[in-house]
Amino acid sequence: MTRSLLQAVRPLAAAFLAVALGATGLSPVAAADAGPSPIALRSVTAQPAVPGVDADIRLLHHTMPGVGGRPVPATTLLLTPKGEPPAGGWPIVAWEHGTTTPGQKTCAPSQTPELDGGLTRDGFKSDYSWQIGRFIGAGYAVVAPDLEGLGPDATTPYPYYSLSSLARSLIAGVMAARAAEPRLSDRWAAVGHSDGGHGVLGVEALAGEATGLAFAGTVASAPYVAIEAHAARFGADGKAAPNEAAAHQGLMMQQFQGALMATGLTVTQPSFDEAAIMGSDLAATLPRFRSLCSVAAIGTIDAAVKTKGKAFEGLKADWASQPQMHAFLAANDPAVTPGYTLRQPALIVQGKADPFVLETLQTQFADKLKAGGAPLTYKVYDGADHFSVIRRADADVLDFLRQQFAR
Structure with missing residues (x-):
């Protein structure tokens, strides 16, 4: 990310001030000022309420750097607590979902009422909207990308398991959110589950692309590694x-x-x-x-x-x-990437009864990171499976985020 990106994004932030303060209906804004930047906010769409999530919800239509080397269309949900933000703005939790599809673009969080791309509808109770509601209740804004290749605007295939694409989906979503909502803080953390947990493990290395923002740390729930x-x-x-x-x-x-x-x-x-x-x-x-x-x-x-x-x-x-x-x-795959490590605080949470991401292999990965000096906290929850770990780890996740945002 370069200085020209900031120059592109800041004018868009002013243009979207009316939307951020509660204007109704569609609010398209031309991205002409964005120039050749790979990230440009195009428009904002009001979204319906989600049960259990006490937030104002908008869908951001923007571009992001694609794996093919050119900007591609993308969509990201922005959820903000109701009322006025704290001094300095709402800290940002950039939240990444797990595997909702190998390649069908309609299986995206923004396209389903539970914000989980159809997992709950099809039989896997994800608890994604519950977790997002917990972040909102803790006073954080949530930025939730559909991911490159998923969502209503996608025109290119979904590059499943691409670590750089997953990381840049979050980074682009955060930059677009900052353009749409000037009341966001400049501090952000990455939280993900399953393949989203894998994806957030790639954010730290690219966090500098979110120019002008301060990356606080990583939370990975049952990250899908060691394939x-x-x-x-x-x-x-x-x-x-x-x-x-x-x-x-x-x-x-x-x-x-x-x-x-x-x-x-x-x-x-x-x-x-x-x-x-x-x-x-x-x-x-x-x-x-x-x-x-x-x-x-x-x-x-x-x-x-x-x-x-x-x-x-x-x-x-x-x-x-x-x-x-x-x-x-x-x-x-961070478990086999030569030299992979983390240098900023991270939390990995894992259910011992997870049938999809196996605890023994996760523990080996966590032990390898810690042996290499990574500032990692690793917690295993007896009886928790792939999805129930979200509720079981809730207190630990919120405590970790509170500590990182307080630094």
Whole structure:
């Protein structure tokens, strides 16, 4: 981010003052003053109330730096507490959602009443809107991007698992929010769950792109890391399972990891040949897999594995060693990225009973970070699973944010 970006954003902030103070209806503003900046606020749309979230809610239509190197359309929810802000403005919690889809743009937080891209609707009670309500109640503004390639304005594919894209979705959302709402603080923290937890682990390295803002720290809930290790563990558990149902579950979850990674890699490298890492049965599921929200997408692989059983032609044994996939994981999975570390305060929270992101692998990742000197607090919650960890860790998350914003 350069000085020219600030010069572009500040005029837009003034133009949106009426919206920030409660003007009604659509409030489109031309981005002519934004010049070539990759981040430009285009318009603001009032959003309906969300049960349990006592906030003013707006949808920001803006641009962000895309993985292809050019600005792309993006949308971000901005939720602000009602009433007047504290001195210095509302501190910003930049919040990133987990996997809502491998590639269907309508499976985005802004497009669903629970702010979770359809997870609750489809059977996974996410508690995302509950957590956002807790942040609002604590006096924070929440910036929640749909992510690059998701949401109503998206015109490019969703680059699933791209760490830089996930980080820049948050950064662009925060910059757009500051343009739309001058009553925001210049202090912000990143909070994410699952793949969003993975995404916020990439923010610190790029936080300097949010010119003029002070990054306070990171909270990652069940961050989705150690992909190759997860696939191997699920596969081994399936082979050692005591019954057919457990064996099927392990095999299906192993294939799910590879399908997600192949989807993300193909967006950034269209020349990638999926046959290099998988057999024909898994490859045949991918077109439909990518067109669905998460629960239905998992169901597509589940049904295909059930049909073929042990004869299912899926991930190859050395799938993660294929050169393009190996480079993709090394660049985007903090658990295997050479030299990856954190230098600012971070909190990772993990449920011990999580069936998707395994506690043992998360603990190995956290131990590696701490051994390297990262200022990390790591907490494990007995009995908590992938989603219930959000409520179980609530007090610890709020306490961590309070401490960082007080520094």
